[in-house]
Amino acid sequence: MTGFRGATGAPGTTGTPGTTGTHLGMPAFPEAAREAVRDGVLRANLRHATHTIRDKRARAVAELADWDRLRAAGKAVKDHTLRHLDRYLLQLEAAVTAAGGTVHWAVDADEANRIVTELVRATGEREVVKVKSMATQEIGLNEALEAAGITAYETDLAELIVQLGHDRPSHILVPAIHRNRSEIRDLFRAEMGRWGRPAPDPLGDDPRELAEAARLHLREKFLRAKVAVSGANFMVAETGTIVVLESEGNGRMCLTLPETLISVVGIEKVVPTFRDLEIFLQTLPRSSTAERMNPYTTMWTGTTDGDGPSAFHLVLLDNGRTDTLADETGRQALRCIRCSACLNVCPVYERAGGHAYGSVYPGPIGAVLSPQLRGTASEIDASLPYASTLCGACYDVCPVAIDIPDILVHLRERVAQGGPATRDGIRVRIRPARRHTAERAAVRASRLLLDRPGALRAGERLLARARRLAPRRLPGPGRAWTDTRELPLLPAESFRDWWTRERGTSQ
Amino acid sequence: MRAALFVTCVNDALYPRTGIAVVRLLERLGVAVDFPAAQSCCGQPQYNTGYRYEAEPLVRRTAAAFAGHPYVVTPSGSCAAMIRAHYPRIGLKAEREGRGAELADAARSLAPRVYELTEFLVDVLGVTDVGAYFPHTVTYHPSCHGLRGLGLGDRPRRLLAAVKGLDLVDLPGAQECCGFGGTFAVKNPDVSTAMGTDKTAAATGTGAEVLCASDNSCLSHLDGLLRRSGAPLRTLHLAEILAATEEEPLP
Numbered sequence: 001m002t003g004f005r006g007a008t009g010a011p012g013t014t015g016t017p018g019t020t021g022t023h024l025g026m027p028a029f030p031e032a033a034r035e036a037v038r039d040g041v042l043r044a045n046l047r048h049a050t051h052t053i054r055d056k057r058a059r060a061v062a063e064l065a066d067w068d069r070l071r072a073a074g075k076a077v078k079d080h081t082l083r084h085l086d087r088y089l090l091q092l093e094a095a096v097t098a099a100g101g102t103v104h105w106a107v108d109a110d111e112a113n114r115i116v117t118e119l120v121r122a123t124g125e126r127e128v129v130k131v132k133s134m135a136t137q138e139i140g141l142n143e144a145l146e147a148a149g150i151t152a153y154e155t156d157l158a159e160l161i162v163q164l165g166h167d168r169p170s171h172i173l174v175p176a177i178h179r180n181r182s183e184i185r186d187l188f189r190a191e192m193g194r195w196g197r198p199a200p201d202p203l204g205d206d207p208r209e210l211a212e213a214a215r216l217h218l219r220e221k222f223l224r225a226k227v228a229v230s231g232a233n234f235m236v237a238e239t240g241t242i243v244v245l246e247s248e249g250n251g252r253m254c255l256t257l258p259e260t261l262i263s264v265v266g267i268e269k270v271v272p273t274f275r276d277l278e279i280f281l282q283t284l285p286r287s288s289t290a291e292r293m294n295p296y297t298t299m300w301t302g303t304t305d306g307d308g309p310s311a312f313h314l315v316l317l318d319n320g321r322t323d324t325l326a327d328e329t330g331r332q333a334l335r336c337i338r339c340s341a342c343l344n345v346c347p348v349y350e351r352a353g354g355h356a357y358g359s360v361y362p363g364p365i366g367a368v369l370s371p372q373l374r375g376t377a378s379e380i381d382a383s384l385p386y387a388s389t390l391c392g393a394c395y396d397v398c399p400v401a402i403d404i405p406d407i408l409v410h411l412r413e414r415v416a417q418g419g420p421a422t423r424d425g426i427r428v429r430i431r432p433a434r435r436h437t438a439e440r441a442a443v444r445a446s447r448l449l450l451d452r453p454g455a456l457r458a459g460e461r462l463l464a465r466a467r468r469l470a471p472r473r474l475p476g477p478g479r480a481w482t483d484t485r486e487l488p489l490l491p492a493e494s495f496r497d498w499w500t501r502e503r504g505t506s507q
Numbered sequence: 508m509r510a511a512l513f514v515t516c517v518n519d520a521l522y523p524r525t526g527i528a529v530v531r532l533l534e535r536l537g538v539a540v541d542f543p544a545a546q547s548c549c550g551q552p553q554y555n556t557g558y559r560y561e562a563e564p565l566v567r568r569t570a571a572a573f574a575g576h577p578y579v580v581t582p583s584g585s586c587a588a589m590i591r592a593h594y595p596r597i598g599l600k601a602e603r604e605g606r607g608a609e610l611a612d613a614a615r616s617l618a619p620r621v622y623e624l625t626e627f628l629v630d631v632l633g634v635t636d637v638g639a640y641f642p643h644t645v646t647y648h649p650s651c652h653g654l655r656g657l658g659l660g661d662r663p664r665r666l667l668a669a670v671k672g673l674d675l676v677d678l679p680g681a682q683e684c685c686g687f688g689g690t691f692a693v694k695n696p697d698v699s700t701a702m703g704t705d706k707t708a709a710a711t712g713t714g715a716e717v718l719c720a721s722d723n724s725c726l727s728h729l730d731g732l733l734r735r736s737g738a739p740l741r742t743l744h745l746a747e748i749l750a751a752t753e754e755e756p757l758p
């Protein structure tokens with residue numbers, strides 16, 4: 001099992017298996033990643049899963065001759081929508097209302113949690129079923145419901161594994177990617193009985209057997225639940241249609257069986273017209289699960305008498321999104337359709353694991369989204385822009401062409417040297433992080449040297465003369481290099497000096 | 508044909524052999540080489556770590572040092588990518604911040620004249636067989652900035668494949684980052700080391716004698732890991748292999 005710091009849901013400490021957890025007080029990324037790097041089982045699980053899916057994705061994408069055009073079209077639709085977000089959200093509200101739904105606006109996590117809690121209370125129910133929704137994890141809805149005496153049951157298989165394990169999701173699409181099947185079997189045996197139908201006995205670790213155990217356990221909940229909470233992949237402004245893509249069919253049961261359906265959706269998920277879905281229904285499945293077509297795509301528009309939920313509530317969540325929209329470079333992160341392709345190709349994610357990112361959004365997109373949605377004040381958020389080698393693999397695979405490396409550098413700038421940002425709708429100037437004072441001084445000193453080739457040459461000569469004294473292990477920050485690596489051997493002469501000696505002149 | 512060499516700060520101070528190899532190689536191919544002494548660092552380490560303001564004077568310096576040179580050649584994919592992709596961005600930002608168009612103009616003028624070594628050889632000089640001789644087994648790591656940033660494609664491999672006596676073997680997972688990433692190597696040492704160790708293990712597994720790349724920054728990290736572990740694999744910059752001939756083998 002994977003241990004990690006900061007989890008709120010240690011077994012036996014809460015009455016609800018709701019453990020999305022808060023990430024406050026998380027250590028910075030390098031420390032959080034250290035544990036994962038040293039966990040051989042975790043690294044093997046992650047390596048196997050990400051490499052399998054990345055190869056499949058590459059094949060599925062290569063099948064489409066017009067992939068580049070689909071990618072450009074997806075980017076264009078999203079950019080256009082974001083530019084006119086106010087207009088499309090109002091259009092969406094009107095369409096949902098006309099179709100019999102109710103729209104609620106939530107500026108932050110607290111407001112969204114309050115709205116959902118009150119809606120559930122009004123039904124008189126004490127239980128809700130949930131279909132995979134990152135937005136509700138982002139706001140910590142399960143904990144808020146628990147505090148109000150309401151139990152939330154996750155119904156997506158991977159979410160169920162995370163919930164039963166009092167764990168946190170570590171991947172956008174496969175939240176339990178860090179677990180292998182024997183770990184899952186042990187978890188089902190130990191925990192299922194506490195929350196409903198126990199796991200069959202005996203239970204093997206064959207994926208089919210595990211899926212069947214989950215199916216039986218969940219069916220009981222679907223048939224009993226009167227209230228469901230969902231997220232959404234897309235919302236269509238023109239028709240008021242909400243769209244959920246999933247691959248198990250559990251979500252469809254959540255979306256159709258209960259009497260009341262509450263969907264919590266980030267405001268960036270709107271697209272203007274029904275036709276726009278054509279692009280994303282091709283790019284999303286191929287990018288995320290390497291499937292040509294998504295197995296279960298559920299769409300609903302308001303309510304229909306005698307069919308599906310009789311009450312529908314749409315909670316539109318801001319929670320830092322309009323602040324992000326105000327940032328010229330950073331706003332492109334809002335194009336994200338949460339396909340997780342960037343996680344699967346990221347060599348850093350593969351070694352560090354999802355938990356190290358301290359957010360429901362791990363990997364490259366998490367590294368640019370979280371410090372924008374939450375700000376860069378905490379240690380973990382200030383370290384996330386540095387959790388990348390800028391290798392560019394994420395940009396290459398992204399189906400909406402988000403230039404993640406460029407946003408990372410932009411956010412590093414905010415952390416290291418300060419700069420303008422928008423918080424709660426107000427333009428502020430972020431001050432350079434205090435932690436970076438020593439680094440800033442070193443960068444400045446080296447730049448002053450580099451800007452004076454005469455001094456640089458003298459420095460190089462000094463190094464060359466002292467090269468026999470060069471230590472094998474460095475103190476201070478240099479230790480991070482020499483703990484595992486040898487230092488480059490210092491040459492007897494710099495290139496500059498060789499050139500002068502050989503050629504005599506410059507130019 | 509004349510070309511100016513942008514040797515880069517890392518090569519100047521730590522890997523002068525690479526710069527010397529570029530000079531020998533280009534001169535052998537009939538190119539007269541200039542070395543403008545006013546050059547220093549392209550500003551990549553500062554910019555990538557978040558210190559754009561500290562990078563600006565170096566952008567200015569680099570652009571001024573190479574003003575008037577129609578071809579600027581550099582044996583570093585990441586420094587070429589810095590100048591081509593990021594200089595214009597830095598210039599544009601300065602302009603938007605109300606500090607005039609001077610930096611943007613400098614960037615605009617320099618960016619299209621900068622060539623990574625293999626681009627210059629294949630695209631400008633039109634050669635893939637540079638007359639090199641290197642009788643060893645070699646595996647090639649295409650660094651991220653060359654591979655994705657510049658789109659070097661198979662140029663380096665074509666150059667290597669044409670070297671007499673050289674046996675080129677595939678590196679499994681070649682496209683994966685080696686884990687250097689500039690300051691990433693010290694800011695996230697555990698992940699960096701884990702990535703580099705996987706890369707060196709893949710390279711060692713090929714049975715090659717030499718691990719070759721077009722960026723000494725990546726090689727400094729990989730070489731450091733290899734030497735600490737005592738592995739027999741040697742690292743070499745592509746330019747040094749291309750500069751080697753039967754008459755003048757690698758020193």
Ligand code: SF4
Nearest residue numbers: 336337339340342398
């Ligand atoms: S950033 Fe791009 S690749 Fe990553 S999850 Fe979002 S859409 Fe997918």
